[in-house]
Amino acid sequence: MERPRILHLFTPGHQASPFDVNMAADAGYQIITPYTDVGIDGVTALTQDAIFSRGPKGVSRTGIFIGGRDALLAADMLERAKSAMFNPFVVSLMADPSGAYTTAAAMLACVEAAMQRHHALGLSGQNILVLGGTGPVGRIAAVLAAQAGASVRVASHSGLEVAQAAAQETGKRFGVALRGVSGAGAQAVRAELAEADVVLACAAAGVQVVSTEDLVFAKRLKVAADVNAVAPEGIAGVGVMDDAKPLAGVEGAVGIGALAVGNVKYQTQHRLLMSMHQGKKAVVLSFPEAFAAAREFLAEQAAQAASEPTA
Template sequence: MAIERKHLLYFLTTESQPSPFDINMAYDAGFHAVIPYGSVNEESAVLLVQDIIFSRGPKGAKFSALFIGGNDIESAERIRQAAAKSMFPPFQVSMMIDPKGSYTTAVALVAKAEKALGGLCGKQVAIPGGTGPVGIVASMLCVKLGAEVIIGSRQLSGVQQLAERLSAQTGGSVKGAAMATDEDKISHLRGADVILTTGKAGIQMISEGVLKALPSGKLVADVNAVPPTGIFNLAPNDDMKEVVPGIKGIGALAVGVLKYDVEIEMLETIRTSEKFTVLDQNQALEIAQRRLSIGGSRA
């Protein structure tokens, strides 16, 4: 009698409570069951992965997959590396990494901006409040696409250290700047082609006064859908709306639609792949770019 294999997703996160957001997404992508594990570290990840790969045998490996999440990008990446090292042919299961949704959110934000401007190569991108996971990943993606990046924070010393680290990692130009006041922001944002806000939910990063003081022709985009949104006069559903004369904006839900489609495709890929596959922000960017280029996304 043939065994009916179920598609199982093992959700490993550094957080004590696995995110319901990602669990819901996985079910929407067609997994029969999602098994979450919280407070995972490198050592426990190795033990979990060994049980996952050996329990279903070589033929059953393609019916299991891993999702690695958590609030800390570096910790999640170490778990990804530990999991990959624990596997070997034919005992390998496909996996993806998206810590706290930061990879797919940053990808959607950057891809929408790239599409709107016809490319980011040679552009200057400013990311006020960019020291969190989404801002960090967005800055690295922008550098990959040929842009120069300036990250803003209230504290200059911390953001300068972050910028130096990201410049070293990417081989590109990432600078840190103090953006504690509107005057600071106007000074540093005046020369930017693109402004991406990735601050905490419910905090307006760019005020009316800042927007109206900037030269026209800029693009702004936001990931905060919680009122007040991150940018004055930019509603979550806006997509290339003129927020003040001469400046157009992309709202959080316009970004979020693409983020959802990208994450769903990544989950579907690791569920259905016949061979060992690992997906991260780089593959996510390729998916987003393809969807926007062919109109295959609802975004």
């Protein structure tokens, strides 16, 4: 009898995400087992229990997924799981806490595609402002943007000190330069908007971080992306379905909404889980791999659109 495909889901939280369970099932995993309240010191023992019990042949049909809500802790847990394995006992690993890695990757890939399509530019050299930048999506979006060569400012509605602490902690963990700035109040937001080529709205659902009045100050803005799908929109004028749609009131700028990003996020997570499930070799998947997968998906979409006959 062929051995079933098993995914072990580690989370430091009190419960696993139904979203992740659904995605794993849709990718073909037959048994999905959550382990809750997993601290980083428990990762090694759990990982070795998973690999030794199946033998060298069974590990190819075994995966470990790391969830939770902390972007930095998930990265550390991924490294701890990786270091617990050795040949031939090696299984595929993936981290995506609260979907932050795949959401941030999708967001940046959408922004990059819009920059190329509408401005013939990439992310390198752009001044990127991340509003809600201390949360998991904001932190990883900031890292990916910095890795792509952008100058990145991380803003917090709680003020400069909180933003600077998050920027320093995140930048040090992933080896990039990030700058913390205040996003507390309209005056602070407008001052930062005035310098931004790209704005990423990564705040909590239902929180508007850029109003119509604020947009008047965004004279350099080229692309605005928002991952908030709950009214009101995170950036005024950016609808949830907008896919690089011209942004009213800002000449030359386009907006990318939450559902446009969400479609790419879904495809990205699915592709990564499928690569774990179907791959012949074990893989380790984090946000750089998610960014590559999101870029690949968008490139395929663009190529397909270009090949279709015009009416």
